[in-house]
Structure formats: structure tokens, C-alpha cells
Amino acid sequence: MTLNDLRRERDEVGIGQEILLVVADVSRAVVRSYDPTVYGGEASWGAGLEDLVQEVVLDRLLRERQLDYALTVASSTEDFRRLMTRQVKRTLAHRRRKSVIDNLIGRALPILDGEGFATRGDGSQRRFWLANADVLDREPADTEVYEAAVAAAVIPKTPSHGLERAPVVYSPAALQALILVVAETLSTELSVPTLDRVLRLVLTDWVASDLVDSREAEYLPAAGALGPEEAAQVDAVVTDILQQLPAGSLPVLRFKYAGLSDQEIGGRLNLSRPTVAKRKELALTLLRQHLSDESEPVREAVVSELGLRIARAT
């Protein structure tokens, strides 16, 4: 089988036995390093493998037209296999992201049904908005979804080492803050599909961890619960920082948490870049002053809790 055979098969029937064989073969090889309970919803890959092949073919190769891309750039059958391997990994990453987001949306619905939110419609047509806000009766544009995601990126995530079947991602308090921030940022009603779009953007780094062979695990802070004394210490330090934060530094710090450059923050707050830089430095200096003598777990917890409170406060 040559690359030209595969191209001919694609032109004649879309996807036939040869391409299917390659996909099945690379899928079998790839899943060996993936936990079937996390990525296949099964105890083993036996039956799940056929479902995976079907998903790769239908979603990646045909719907997203990745077969066309692979056959355009591949220069050999080995190259084509490498590109198919990538598509299998993408499919597995999508599965995990979907289960993580579905889980978050399941947890978000009681919050949206709760105090402070108004709602209309049924089932998938349900729309939510802050009860005290005037919102537009339409779907948000891409730019509005992006801004909501930037705002939501401030909310600290719970560290994960990528091995859990259903990682928490956000603590209950963080998820509540996220829903509020998204609802406040959007000028439109909030639907479940919109929340899904926002979460897909915000959780980019989560799906990336399944796609990138990296040393990121080395960088992940060690997860560990704080004792009551340390928790009280964290609370006190965060309160002190927020009280001492110079005027104007709070919104700058909020966008800094989202990873925006000084220039972009300036554009959003209508400030010059040097002003943003100055306010940011004041805030970060304050952080350093408060954290320099703290233990590593307390530092992590303070930085995380501070992000959460800033999101709530702005």
C-alpha cells in the first residue's frame, strides 16, 4: 500500500478498507498507554477500540476533514500513520475534555437554578441570566464568548496530575465564582451550549495535557490539603493583601491572572501601558512581601485564593 493508493481510495470512496486498517492499527497501538476507564469508559479496551476507530473516522477524518489535511501534507505512508496517530490522540483528548466539561456543566446547573439567577425555556433551550441584570435575548458572538473566557480564566483551577477519571477542576466555590463571572461578563443570556464554549476555551490547557508529551507534570504544584492552622493563615494573608492592594491595582491583577499582556490590559482598562506596568508591579511587590516567608503550600494556596477573591470582587 502506497500513499497514492490511499489518496486514490479517498477520491473513490472517501474512506475504505486501507485507510480504515491504518486507523485501526494505530488506534490499537495508541490506546496501550491510555487508561480505558478514563478514556474509554470501559474496564478494558477490547470492545472500546471499535468505538474509538469509528469516532476517529467520523469526527476527525470526515467531519473535520482531517483526512484531507493528512493526505495533503503526508510525504510517505509512515508520515500518514504519524498523522493518524495524532488524530487518535486528539480524539482521546476530546473524550476526556467532554467528560470534564459535562461534569462541570452538571455541577453548574444547580447554581444557575439557584438564588440570584432568572431562567426561561426548557431542556436544551433553557436560558439563564442574573436576576438583577438586563440582558439581550440572543446568542453571544465569538468575541463575547472570548471575553467571558478571559474573565473566567482568572478563577483558579484545582491541580490535577491527569490520572483522575473525573477531575474536579474547580472547587465548589471556584465554580460558583466562575458562573457569576461569566454571567456578569456576557451581555446576553447564558445557555448551556454557551457555557460549554466558554469552558472549552478556559480548559485549553487541560486538553493540551493529553496532547503534549511534556514534562509538565514536573511543574505541577504538589496537591495537598492544608491544616486548619495553615488555612487560617492563608485567609489572613489574602485578606491583608486585598486590604493593602493599592487603588487601581485590583483590575490589573485580575487580568494578569488571566495571563494578558500589559498592553492588552491597558486596552481593556483604558490605561496606558506604563500605568498598567506600574500598578502591576505595586501589586506583585505586595504579594512578594506577604509570601516571601511563607511555606510553599501556603504560597500556592494564597495565590489560588487571591485569584478567586479577585474574581468575586471585580
Add this chain to the structure above:
Amino acid sequence: MTDRDQMPAWLAVAVSAPADPLPSPDHRLPSPGDIRLVDLGEERRLAVLLSQPEAGRVLLVLLSTELELATDEDVLLRAEETGLAYLVIAETDLVGPLHLSFVGPAVGRLAEDLLGALTDAATEDSFGPALAGRRGLPLQGLADPRRVWKEAEGGVLDKALATYVEDWAPALAVDPSLFMPECHVPEIAARELILQVITGGAAMGAASTRYFLMTANHAGEMSGWLKDAARAIGASACVRQTVPPTREHVEWHGPPRSEIQGAMPAAELIADVAESAAGDIHLATTRALWTAGVDDPVTAQTLRASIGGRDINIHMLDYAEALCA
């Protein structure tokens, strides 16, 4: 070849409609806006041409179908805007002048109204309204796995760009830790530092000063001029990374910085440059990198062995250290 009757039922349903033929490669003369196959050595990729050919090279920006990994430097291009059948992202932080011998046929063309906006983003780091809502979120700190992907993408492009550089030996490697976030290097001082590296290269004995310039700039706003500086020293690109307040941010205020060096340790840096350089290796570095292992006799010996016995000339730059103090 395959008979539809032999297909699984689910597949027969899915491919019941005839597929559009793959686009025929177009070998017309290169022009801005062309989406072309490019040979990057390790793999063939797609890229958008941003300039007319000049001196045998053409400026291009790399495309990727890894939509899930998009950062705020990556811009989504829809199928109807490219003539391709699929979505792609343009990696505006991965741009460089590729020799025409590596540029293949055209398989698509970017819509005219997007070409200017994409060029501004790739060359000026200016993302206009036409690109609103098309970008991913910024890297979320150094633990963000997309950073590793970006480094790998940059490495692939860099090797291809380096292939046709004449007088490509010996080489000068610019230690990325010169621009570490904890240094809080003021922009003007950092500019001077880069100039020092660029102009100092020749004095140090390097015939060409080129390296893939990677920065973990804490502020992010320097990326525009850093890109210029990168090109001035013949580097392909620089990855901008803002660093949100994290545990590391606090810790990195002072040395040591072993974690960030883990992303590009001295050995990797030198070995990477050595791979594409024929002569001696010159490394412009700071004391921090020096103490991170290069002065260790065993490490030095291993490095020399890995680059075929060539000499590694270490040029200490205390300038950055002074700025950090």
C-alpha cells in the same frame, strides 16, 4: 480497491456522498496570501506566505490544525477564508524567511481582507479587529502544556530556517535565561542587552549570531520588538509568554531558577545549536546558567562528546545579573 459493500454499515452511511477531490497543487509563482506546502525537514506543513520572494527567501507564518492548543498568538482561519477543507490556526509567533527551495505548491489562498491583519499580527504583534474572537487564551503560566508544544513547533521551523544560512559556523547561542521573568528587565535595558548580544557576537568570534530566541517575558509587551530583535540575529521566532501570578512567580523573584532552565537546560540548548552548526559553539550566557551545569567537568565533557569534540566557548554576561539585583 475498496468496494462499498465490504464497508462496515456505519462507514457506508458516512461516505455515501462522493467526496470533493483533493485540491490540485498549484505551482504558480509564490505571492503573498498563498497557502503552500513547506518542507521543514522533519515534516511537511502548511504556511501562509506574507511577502514576495526576496533574495531567494519568502516570509511565511506557520499553520497548524492543532486547534485545541491555540494560544493568544494563534489565529483561527476558517475553511471559506483559506480554500482549504478544514480549519487551521496561523501561529503568528512562528514566522520567518524560508528559502524558496523548501516552499512547495499552493493548496489554498488566504482571503485578501485577512492577509493584512495576519501580517500585522505576525510582524508587529498587533491583533486588529479582523482577528477578534479568533484567538486562544494566553498561556497560563509555565506549567501550561501548550508551552512545550510551542517550543517544539518553534524548533521545527528554526531548523528549516537555519538550513540555508551561509557562513553558518561557528554559531552563537543566546541563553534564553537572559530574559527570564524574575529579572524584571526594563524594556530599554533588555533592548540594550539584546544589542549587546547581537553586536558582541562577532567580537566573540561567531561568524553568525543566530538562535531560536525563546523568552518567558513576564510582561508580554516586549514581544513586538523582541520579534524584530530575533530577526535581526537571524532567529526564526520568539514565543511570548506572560506569566500570571503563580507560586513560581513569587519564587522566581530571585535565583535559583532551575525550573525555568528545565524547559531549555544548558545541555539541550548547546546540543540543539550544535546540530545545525558546523564549527565551534559560542554560548552567551549568564552566571546562573553557568552554575547550572556547564562548568561541571562531567557535564562539559559530555557536551563536547555530543557535539563531536568541538569547543564550547562560554561568554559570561553579568549584565543581566546586575539588572536582576
